[in-house]
Amino acid sequence: xxxxxxxxxxxxxxxxxxxxxxxxxxxxxxxxxxxxxxxxxxxxxxxxxxxxxxxxxxxxxxxxxxxxxxxxxxxxxxxxxxxxxxxxxxxxxxxxxxxxxxxxxxxxxxxxxxxxxxxxxxxxxxxxxxxxxxxxxxxxxxxxxxxxxxxxxxxxxxxxxxxxxxxxxxxxxxxxxxxxxxxxxxxxxxxxxxxxxxxxxxxxxxxxxxxxxxxxxxxxxxxxxxxxxxxxxxxxxxxxxxxxxxxxxxxxxxx
Amino acid sequence: xxxxxxxxxxxxxxxxxxxxxxxxxxxxxxxxxxxxxxxxxxxxxxxxxxxxxxxxxxxxxxxxxxxxxxxxxxxxxxxxxxxxxxxxxxxxxxxxxxxxxxxxxx
Numbered sequence: 001x002x003x004x005x006x007x008x009x010x011x012x013x014x015x016x017x018x019x020x021x022x023x024x025x026x027x028x029x030x031x032x033x034x035x036x037x038x039x040x041x042x043x044x045x046x047x048x049x050x051x052x053x054x055x056x057x058x059x060x061x062x063x064x065x066x067x068x069x070x071x072x073x074x075x076x077x078x079x080x081x082x083x084x085x086x087x088x089x090x091x092x093x094x095x096x097x098x099x100x101x102x103x104x105x106x107x108x109x110x111x112x113x114x115x116x117x118x119x120x121x122x123x124x125x126x127x128x129x130x131x132x133x134x135x136x137x138x139x140x141x142x143x144x145x146x147x148x149x150x151x152x153x154x155x156x157x158x159x160x161x162x163x164x165x166x167x168x169x170x171x172x173x174x175x176x177x178x179x180x181x182x183x184x185x186x187x188x189x190x191x192x193x194x195x196x197x198x199x200x201x202x203x204x205x206x207x208x209x210x211x212x213x214x215x216x217x218x219x220x221x222x223x224x225x226x227x228x229x230x231x232x233x234x235x236x237x238x239x240x241x242x243x244x245x246x247x248x249x250x251x252x253x254x255x
Numbered sequence: 256x257x258x259x260x261x262x263x264x265x266x267x268x269x270x271x272x273x274x275x276x277x278x279x280x281x282x283x284x285x286x287x288x289x290x291x292x293x294x295x296x297x298x299x300x301x302x303x304x305x306x307x308x309x310x311x312x313x314x315x316x317x318x319x320x321x322x323x324x325x326x327x328x329x330x331x332x333x334x335x336x337x338x339x340x341x342x343x344x345x346x347x348x349x350x351x352x353x354x355x356x357x358x359x360x361x
Contacts, residue, residue: 042338063258070266075305080265082308090261098268100305103297108276116281123281127274132298190321190349191342193309194328198341200302201332208292213299220307232308239300244292 022147028154033162035141035155039133040166042198045191046074047167051174052181053081064175068168073131075196076100079232096232107135114142114152122153129160132199212243320352 022028047068054064071077076097083093107130115126138156141147147155174181204210216239223231223238310325311317328345332338 038337038339042341045342059258063262067262070262071269072266073269075302076265076269079305079308080261084261094261094264094268097265098272100301101269101272103294103301104269104272105276106294106297108273109280109294112276112280115277120278120281123277124274127270127277130273189318190324190345193306193321193325194341194345195338196302196306196309197325197329197345198332198338200299200306201329201341202336202338203298203302204333209296209299212296213303216300216303217307220304221311224308224311232304235304235307236297236301239303240293240296243296243300 029158032155032158036159046195047171055178215242324349
């Protein structure tokens, strides 16, 4: 993970021609879709869980179908559905979901230098799909430095389209099959936490991130019985605070 | 409560989080160092809290097999950097441990 303050505007045109497989828009789109595929497959268990929850959530079918594209972030969608099912106050639901998504600000900051030369309208569009998986895949690819502006856009579009296409499609299938999937989903309740712990393993790369994760996990266990289901909020904020406090001299280098 | 309002509030709020830095850092500007640390820690803290909430948050007690499986999945991804190994390791672990725990004298 690159420290925000270390992010230089990348020297974009210093590299000559793009990689052969990224010569055209189409090949760039395909390369993005190909590289994000493991992540897209990893999201399926999560989206199936969300779909099953949607089918039993009491939302109207239009709302259930639209909730994915409106919220466009699996973890917070899942959290919102669970909190709603627990009868939590709407303001707490919104606050918890948004706190979960504050991490996306970091991803936006990481993408910003790569898209700095795009027009405003394009940047407004590029912001729509930003999420963990795109960050992990695209930034790693961009940092190899062999993509030009157009190839980056194609790669990003291919990765985002394939990721969200898979995600929404499987969510809708699970929503449609719904209650009949409940038995399977109940037996494999471990799938959603596994999908998220995979991202967690990628996100914890050094000591401070490890401390933040451990502290947040411990707090989530301790704070479980807190009223109004605010434990998620409290645990996330506490983890961030403790991780910041522990961060030692290695804050000086990008990690 | 109107669910549309709730969904749109989360959606619009999330979009603002997404677009904020693409707009703010457009002219080669950078984020100050003050924001560096907390922002880097949001992903691990939020994901860890959510995983634990999913495991222990339900009405039923935690399934020990699932808890071990999640730890195993974490370690597998940590080693391999491949998210799919969370499932290749975690799902069999959950199933096998579930069977094993069922046969433990309780």
